[in-house]
Amino acid sequence: MKKLSLLFVFFCLSISLFASGSENIASSHFSVLNWVILAVFLVGTTVFGELVKNKDTGLDGFFRGGKSLPWWAVSLSLVATKTSVATFIAVPAFVFSLKGDLTYLQMTFGFALGNILMIFVLLKEYYEENIYSPYDFIQNRLGIKASQLSRTFFMVGATMSQGVRLLGTALVLSVITGQSTILCILIIAAFAVVWSYIGGITTVVWTDAVQFVIFIFGALFALFYAISDVPGGISEMIAIADEKAKLTLLDLSLDPHKTYTLWVGILGCTFFEFGSNAVDQVVTQRALCCKNLKEARKAVGFSVIGVLTTWIMAFVGIGLVAYYHINPLSQEVSASILQEPDRIFPYYVVNSLPDGISGLIIAAMFAAGISTLDSALTALSQTSVMGIGSIVYPKLKTMDEKKVVKISKMAIILWGGILALLAFGFSFFQDGGLLALGFKVPGYAYGTLIGIAFLALMRRGSFTGIMTGSILAIGAIAWMHIEGISFFWWFPIGAIMVIAVAIIHEQLFKKANKEEIEPASQQV
Numbered sequence: 310m311k312k313l314s315l316l317f318v319f320f321c322l323s324i325s326l327f328a329s330g331s332e333n334i335a336s337s338h339f340s341v342l343n344w345v346i347l348a349v350f351l352v353g354t355t356v357f358g359e360l361v362k363n364k365d366t367g368l369d370g371f372f373r374g375g376k377s378l379p380w381w382a383v384s385l386s387l388v389a390t391k392t393s394v395a396t397f398i399a400v401p402a403f404v405f406s407l408k409g410d411l412t413y414l415q416m417t418f419g420f421a422l423g424n425i426l427m428i429f430v431l432l433k434e435y436y437e438e439n440i441y442s443p444y445d446f447i448q449n450r451l452g453i454k455a456s457q458l459s460r461t462f463f464m465v466g467a468t469m470s471q472g473v474r475l476l477g478t479a480l481v482l483s484v485i486t487g488q489s490t491i492l493c494i495l496i497i498a499a500f501a502v503v504w505s506y507i508g509g510i511t512t513v514v515w516t517d518a519v520q521f522v523i524f525i526f527g528a529l530f531a532l533f534y535a536i537s538d539v540p541g542g543i544s545e546m547i548a549i550a551d552e553k554a555k556l557t558l559l560d561l562s563l564d565p566h567k568t569y570t571l572w573v574g575i576l577g578c579t580f581f582e583f584g585s586n587a588v589d590q591v592v593t594q595r596a597l598c599c600k601n602l603k604e605a606r607k608a609v610g611f612s613v614i615g616v617l618t619t620w621i622m623a624f625v626g627i628g629l630v631a632y633y634h635i636n637p638l639s640q641e642v643s644a645s646i647l648q649e650p651d652r653i654f655p656y657y658v659v660n661s662l663p664d665g666i667s668g669l670i671i672a673a674m675f676a677a678g679i680s681t682l683d684s685a686l687t688a689l690s691q692t693s694v695m696g697i698g699s700i701v702y703p704k705l706k707t708m709d710e711k712k713v714v715k716i717s718k719m720a721i722i723l724w725g726g727i728l729a730l731l732a733f734g735f736s737f738f739q740d741g742g743l744l745a746l747g748f749k750v751p752g753y754a755y756g757t758l759i760g761i762a763f764l765a766l767m768r769r770g771s772f773t774g775i776m777t778g779s780i781l782a783i784g785a786i787a788w789m790h791i792e793g794i795s796f797f798w799w800f801p802i803g804a805i806m807v808i809a810v811a812i813i814h815e816q817l818f819k820k821a822n823k824e825e826i827e828p829a830s831q832q833v
Contacts, residue, residue, distance in 0.1 A: 343668030350523065350672040351500060354516050355507070376597075378514055380604040380611075386517035386595050387608060388615035390684040391585060392524065396622055397674045398477055401654040404626025405633075410557040414623055415574035416797070417616040422575070423582020424613050427596075428606050431587045431766060436602040442688075443588045443762060444696055450765035454772040458779065459588070459761050460696045464689060466754030467591055468724070471685040472731030475501075477651065478678025479732060484655035485671060494732045497675075501682035502725035505690070506718050510598060513683050520679070527673020528621040531654075534662055535628025539635065546631040555630055568795045577797030580759060584800060588758040590688035629657055682728070690720040749796045756803020757782045763804065764811055774814030778807035 403409045431443075440446050444463065448456030479493035504516055539546045550556050560570040567573070585592050586609060599605040638646065646653050655674070658667045694717045757779045764770040770778075782803040789799055 340664040340668075342664045343671065346665065346668030347672050347675070350675065354519060355500075355503060357516060357519060376600060378511065378598045378600075380599050380608040382514055382518045383595050383599055383605075384608040384611040385521040386514040386684075387592060387612035388618075389517035389521040389524070390592055390595065391612070392521075392615055392618050396618055397524070397528070397678075398481060398651045398654050400619060400622040401626035401629055402651045404555060404623055405629045405653050406650055409626070410555050411623055411627075412557055412560050412569040414558060414620060415560065415569055415571050416578045417619050418571075418574045419576070419578025419580075419797075420582045420616050420619075421613045422579040423584075424586060424609055426579065426583045427586035428609050430583075431762065432596065432605055432609065433602055434766065435593075435597060436605060441597070441695060442590045442692060443593050444590070444692065447761055447765045450768050451761070451770065451775070452772060455761060455765075455770075455775050457697060458772070458776065459758055460692050462754040462758045462761075462779075463588070463590055463692060466751035466758070467589065467685055467689060468727055468731055469754075470751040471591070471682060472728050472735055474678060474685075475682055475728050475732040476735050478675065478682070480649065480651055481655045481671065481674045481678070484652050485659055490736050491733050494729050494736075497679065497682070498725045498729040498732075501679050501686060502722055504679065504683040505686040505721045505725075510594060510687050513687050514595060514598060517684065523669075524673035525618060527670045528618055528625070530666055531625045531658070531670050531673075532621050532628065534666065535625045535632065535657075538661065539628065539631045546628055549631040549634050550627045553630060553634070555627055565794045565798055566792075568797075570795075573795050573797045577795065577799075577801055580801040580804060581755070581797055584755045584759040584804075588762045589755065590692050591685045594688050594691065595684070625654065629653060632657070632661070685728070686721045686724050689724040690717045693724070694720050749790070752790075752796050752799040752803075753783055753786050756786060756800045757807050759800065760804035760807025760811075763808055770808075770811030770815055771818070773818075774811035775807065777814060778810030781810055782806040 400413065403413055404411065431446075435443065435446055438446055438449055440449070444456045444460045447459050475494060475497060476490070478497045479490055482488070482493035482497060483490050505513060536543050536546060539549075541548075547556070560567065561572075562570050563572065564570070586596065587593060596605050596609055599608055637643075642656070646656065655671070658670050662670065694713065698716075760778065760782065761775060764775065785806055786799045786803055789802070790796075
């Protein structure tokens with residue numbers, strides 16, 4: 310309880326600090342009732358996390374929950390982890406923006422297909438080999454060098470994408486308090502670190518499950534009030550949106566430069582979602598916490614319901630279009646929103662919704678944001694300590710498990726600091742909004758990771774071939790970035806290039822490859 314008391318003191322000091330700050334243009338007074346709701350959410354979730362933490366203090370308990378977590382809790386955790394604050398603030402912001410419409414919803418087709426692909430392609434192999442991470446699977450099939458390369462790609466991609474998500478959550482807090490973005494980043498990072506530190510993956514999964522319930526109700530409340538705030542209700546809202554060309558859903562264009570088309574959703578986004586499930590330890594770690602393969606498949610399959618949140622928030626964006634058509638923003642606020650478009654929904658919540666309701670929705674945004682961050686911290690800790698750390702410093706393999714858990718907890722704090730620094734850096738590069746930025750930054754890493762995972766499944770490729778393919782894939786992605794080709798295409802093209810180059814190299818240098826592939830190291 311000492312930790313909880315310190316956290317409560319920390320929260321109270323934060324509130325006092327915020328109260329003494331000056332208001333941002335796009336912010337407003339956050340009532341006492343709203344602060345109470347937010348405080349109950351943050352402190353209450355922390356207490357809950359302490360109560361449900363795994364009593365097993367070993368590595369299996371800290372990183373896999375002893376493989377005893379129920380599938381439905383794991384599934385809700387998967388949804389919470391993949392939803393993130395970007396869904397809550399970036400999706401409505403995209404729809405509200407000058408050229409925005411509903412075409413982003415085409416991506417949800419790929420989100421669903423990617424989950425199905427994971428169920429039937431890699432999940433069985435992961436459970437049969439009893440691994441901690443997909444990089445252990447790659448190590449077993451392709452050797453240590455390939456696994457270390459994959460771990461490096463994961464850590465780069467995860468820190469970049471999670472830095473964006475941390476920034477998104479901090480923007481919500483900044484709108485509420487009027488405080489600087491950097492201070493808000495530090496506060497959010499601190500809570501995420503504490504939740505991860507308390508009880509590892511078990512605490513993360515159960516707190517994620519609670520937060521899913523909070524943010525799904527928050528999304529529904531937001532949609533209800535967005536409709537009710539428009540005179541004439543849903544029919545008037547749709548009429549205004551149609552007048553502003555916001556209702557376009559399908560785009561059949563074959564132009565690769567267009568960000569959201571049906572083909573991007575079906576192909577590019579399917580690869581992205583499959584990669585999130587299969588090779589991103591932030592997500593994969595949850596699927597490995599179930600009792601058996603059957604339970605894991607149910608967890609991954611049921612997590613498809615997460616696309617409903619995206620649809621709900623897209624229509625919240627339609628509501629914002631209608632509301633601010635009837636009640637135009639002041640010139641000053643409009644200029645502020647133009648500079649940081651992702652502030653529009655938090656601004657609406659704080660300034661236009663009743664006290665209590667606005668507090669609940671802000672708590673939902675925090676739930677979406679922090680549930681992703683604490684998941685990332687646990688995954689990064691596991692990968693850096695159990696993966697790279699145990700190879701660089703072999704004594705970790707024989708060290709007492711309680712000591713390794715302590716080292717892992719220190720790693721959580723370190724990664725929290727790194728994510729905070731990255732989030733601050735990304736605050737200067739928000740062109741196109743957080744939605745695009747959140748997909749672009751991991752694009753360089755995750756396409757290659759997907760390719761390496763498929764090679765491991767096929768037991769094909771040497772390290773030299775994989776490395777060559779990865780370098781060429783990154784070069785191709787950089788070219789696509791410069792040319793403005795939709796970032797969702799980066800994932801399948803990157804994966805295909807790695808696979809193709811590795812297999813061609815294998816065919817050309819069969820004898821050399823046999824000598825190069827070393828036996829997999831002992832599982833850690």
